[in-house]
Amino acid sequence: MTPSSEPRSVTPAEQATLAELGARHALWPEDAAVVTLARGGENTTFAVADCVVRINEDRDAVDREVALLRALAEATTLATPVPLVHDAALGLIAYRTLPGEPLLRRPQRRSTGLVEALTQVLAALRELPVAQQLPRDDNPNDAWHADAVENFRAAQSRFEPRQAAAVASFLSDPPPSDRGLVVPQHNDLGAEHLLADPEGALTGIIDWTDAACADPARDLGLLYRDLGSDVAFAIAAGLGGPLTDDERARIRFHARCKWLEDFRYAVDEPETRAAYLANCLWTFDHTFRDHA
Incomplete structure (x- = not known):
């Protein structure tokens, strides 16, 4: 090093x-x-x-x-x-x-075929025999919640009062219960790893280093955070059929935990991580909508 x-x-x-x-x-x-x-x-x-x-x-x-x-x-x-x-x-x-620019750097992230392309990739991943051999990442939701609390405390001074109240409200709720269901997934499917052309069409997915078998709400939560609830829920329905209220809650939970993780990361070095900070500010309202 x-x-x-x-x-x-x-x-x-x-x-x-x-x-x-x-x-x-x-x-x-x-x-x-x-x-x-x-x-x-x-x-x-x-x-x-x-x-x-x-x-x-x-x-x-x-x-x-x-x-x-x-x-x-x-x-x-x-x-x-x-x-x-x-x-x-x-x-x-x-x-x-690969061709394209990370969606992290693009304010316009919606394009025709986005949901279909991501659904196809994640569905194919779940069916690959080699993907069944990926390591299991089953960090419990209590641990995710504890990390979220710590990330909030570490960066709390950088929040506006309205934002701090919304995050505190989210953290006051208990995390979803753990479950045994795990599926192969990218496991870090944020906007920084989604590439798009100048018109916004998805051109590729990079950085598969963290791929693992984990709760399907992990990837879907990141898509919720960076692309919105309608995109994440549409992909989830395409992968597993109609969504339950429990599944929606799990996706929102992971979206918010990952938002807090990225916000702390961004404010630690705001000059060199400006794109991450801008993404956090752009995605806050829809990520924490029912707590705002």
Whole structure:
């Protein structure tokens, strides 16, 4: 891990690895610039020419993701990253950049075919044999609620009084009960991972690193937060039939927990995370509508 003061720098060892990778597979010119897109505890992502390269210390997670992406490419019409190179020893995966801009940066997020495209991808994912082998993410709702309370406390000074009252009202309610139902899903299906063309049509879904078997309200909650309740509920109905009041409540619960998580993340570094902060401000009213 590089020092926190220089999270975007590229180490000489990383530069050498990427140069050798590009030459061996003829992926980019020898003088192609390397840009660090993200650097986390185990995961580092680079952009080189028209490729994305990610190196993960968790080799098993990379193996699972590669198998999932290859299966998705065969099962869906909407673009997902297709591995060009998979180096199991390095925990490395490389793929071409998908066309489109993240919806996170677009104020207009509705387009013809959006619900149908997302429903098709999530339905196909649930049927893939390889997806049944994804890790189980069954963090209980009590833990989600506790995290939401902590995120609210940490960022409370940044809320307007009306917003703080709405969040406090939500947190005063008990979380939904846990259930045994889990399904394969993206597990981080926010607007930052949905790509669209200039007209707003969905062009692809990226970053499948966190894919897992989890409560279906997880992905649907993020879609509720970033695209609205009508989109999320329409997709949910397309996947599982008519919605119950209980299912709607679960989707709203996860939407609000994830909103609070993103808001705290954004206000910690508002200058570098301005797009996340803008998204939180844009989505607050519909996410917390019945508590506002």
